[in-house]
Amino acid sequence: MTEGLVLAAVGVHRGGTQIIHSVSATIARGQIAALIGPNGTGKSTLLGAVAGHIAFTGAITWHGNRTDGNRVGFMPQYCTVQSSLSVLEVLLLGRREKLGWHVNRRDLDAASAMLDSFGLHSLANRPMNALSGGQQQLVLLAQRLMREPELLILDEATSALDLRHQMRVLEMLTGYVEKTGALVIMAMHDLNLAARHAQSLLLLENGRLVACGSHDVVLSGENIRNTYRIEATIVHSDGFPVIVPIAAR
Incomplete structure (x- = not known):
């Protein structure tokens, strides 16, 4: 049995339009995983599918079984x-x-x-x-x-919070993961907070998974340029990248 969350060729169609295109990834438990990408790229749709609220093709399993609502916590965006x-x-x-x-x-x-x-x-x-x-x-x-919950799915759960409360929540989620071994997967817009607090990042663009892994793999200058259409300088502080936007492309 494969431990953790496994997405196998997951696709979502709405009204004849494909929103999510064959996303495959394995995300181990005991960590925070940040789902990142521009607006309208399918983050909410993918999380809704993982939570079992949106119909999908392919397969989504948690520890080898279909996700069970009794073991999953889900907080939608709105x-x-x-x-x-x-x-x-x-x-x-x-x-x-x-x-x-x-x-x-x-x-x-x-x-x-x-x-x-x-x-x-x-x-x-x-x-x-x-x-x-x-x-x-x-x-x-x-x-x-x-x-x-063993699996906590959060769709921009810090969007209405000021920076202090965002950091406090992320620190609490880190403590929860360390205490329980749960997996927290959450959509985030702040790349710097994602890099500092998430152990895995999944980068979506137009419903496709561009990159998945640690921040040093996902948050490359090329990925940021091609996905977010910006020029950015990447510096490092305490071993974490800090993305400084320079100009829109």
């Missing part, structure tokens, strides 16, 4: 809550399969610890529809982690 449920109630819903009709002390303690780790404890009793977009994004990510 995910807001209009409900008046409190922040604490939303976190507890992350364990809805385990709670039944009762909320025990262990689940309350886990929710409280999760709120603390995200800096959200002061919002525990605040209704979700009274939060900002960034606060909602943090709560919904915390909810996914409450389920302790």
